[in-house]
Amino acid sequence: MSEKKPILMQGNEACAKGALAAGVRFFAGYPITPSSEIAEILSEELPKVGGRFIQMEDEIASMAAVIGASLTGSKAMTATSGPGMSLKSENLGYASMAEVPCVIVDVQRVGPSTGGPTAPSQGDIMQARWGTHGDHPIIALAPNSVKETYEVTIKAFNLSERFRTPVILLLDEVIGHMREKVVLPDQESIEIINRKKPTVPPEEYFPYEPDEDGVPKMASYGEGYRFHVTGLTHDKTGFPNLSPGNTDYVIRRLHEKIEKNIDEILMVEEYFMDDAELAVFAYGSPSRSSLSAVRKAREEGIKVGLIRPITIWPFPAETVKKAAQKVSKIIVPEMNLGQLLGEVERYAKSDAEVIGLNRVDGELITPQEVVDKIKEVL
Amino acid sequence: MQELLDKYFRKDKLPHIWCPGCGHGITLGAVVRAIDKVGLDPIKTTVVSGIGCSSRAPGYMKFDTLHTTHGRALAFATGVKHAKPELNVIVLTGDGDAAAIGGNHLIHAARRNIDITTVLFNNSIYGMTGGQYSPLTPTGKLATTAPYGNIDQAFDICKLAIAAGATYVARGTVYNTTQLIGLISKGIQNKGFSLIEVITHCPTVYGRRNKMGTAVDMMKWQKENTVNVKAAEKMTEEQLKGKILVGELYSDTRPEYTEQYTKIIERLQKEGQQ
């Protein structure tokens, strides 16, 4: 076999290509910078593989169409940025409640409101967590390179199919627009997970009866199961049941299917943490600067390590708890005013001091800034 | 009737939640009879709704059913139809659901001429939330949020659908179910976007407040205040004043959205093989 040649690729393109590799067959969206390339590429590529693209009238409709498509058995996705994410939130809640797999990409830009459409940000970390109404679990992933965007997009589809849940992919303007050389894996080497399908006859099928892993099997429309889907609190039959007992059961089960399987969901990388006395906790773009900074500081003999979560939600609480017992201080560089810092504090408790390094000017956090911060807090 | 019940209804979900005298049940009956008349395959038919008393209808129907968020039925339905065009897709929606919060989705579904049949249960009010005015509440009527009389102007939702690009548009009443079943059947048969507005009644939160009498009185009102479009052709403007036109209001053919998209797929796949 010939060695694969590296190709120059943009982050948004890697996202679209990753989605195709994962088996996406439906995209509905509404244009917004800095995410539009994902829609543009998929409008070109999807019909070639028998998939379908549609540009909807707004993001509310896009999210709705994605859920409708997923119910027919298609792997479906949408892509947007902060303002569009706010509109998608309504039906994101629906996807969570009705347990419909789908992937939502948020290429973050400076906000609130129209903010800075071409400037990167990590301002939607909490919107990803709590943007929709009600107590719901969510999975959100934040890659930090073009190559990883490709891989993590595939992972996002796999997790959404595996757990019948919406998965948010958090990119930022820099990751989305930067170009890097990548070598893509062969399709055969990629692990693809598809939703579990019922094998019983229609009379015996309960669309919301979980298996042992907490995840119910999912039929597709048009297969003869003739099942009902609603956003109302429902029992295993899929029909409304608003009793306090059932309501409590449903909301808790939605959370449990994620929590119980957290090991399959959490992706966290650690660098130089073995003997670290100080830690940097960073994700997305700032984690790149943070890794260079940590390497530089190490060269100068500073015992600092890096924790880099790719899975942002559910939050890697155990990793932080463990680290906090080892290090005295945790620096959290973010392109926001400390959204994930609060979570780090929540789990570090009094074991380690948590210090923010924040930029909201639409500029990247530089390695030097992280080095300076490391030295400042030493 | 028994045969229809067995074939198309989830009998274990009955009785329904609607108030005694509500017109929504009659509308649902007409929808099911139209489905039967056209002979749709129940396995290949998906019924989608939004939120409202009317939108609870799919729950009683033995099809794949999707009860979505308020106003978004057509957007969900667009995803279903586009992803799996072989499915027959029927949307059941209310006047608030389709004309207020879902108004944008309605005009764009019509514009695309996507093959979805929309049956709009127009009871002139937000029934489920207790009687607030909707974009189809006539001017002057009372609602819980229009205690001094509604000063809004109502849409002519059929004209709006025609202007937006729907290829089959009709209006019927629950008073005349024979006509209504015919109109819905033709809507289903139309290969494109169809809207059938059904004038129905909410005796509980609209009729009572507006002193319109019993459910039977409200159906009589429908009879007395509607004129068939054919008959209307021979009537003067004076005679037609205040009357609501019923019957087939518009019918046309235009390329259907998902068919057009399928052509693109076929072309690209042929090119790919070459």
Ligand SMILES: Cc1ncc(C[n+]2csc(CCOP(=O)(O)OP(=O)(O)O)c2C)c(N)n1
């Ligand atoms: C986003 C959102 N806003 C408001 C509501 C509350 N709501 C539920 S039903 C409804 C109106 C329904 O009226 P209509 O569509 O005319 O149906 P009807 O009950 O009259 O059949 C409203 C405002 C909601 N469920 N969701």
Ligand code: SF4
């Ligand atoms: S409130 Fe009105 S629309 Fe709702 S079920 Fe009762 S009569 Fe029907």
Ligand SMILES: [Mg+2]
């Ligand atoms: Mg109404």
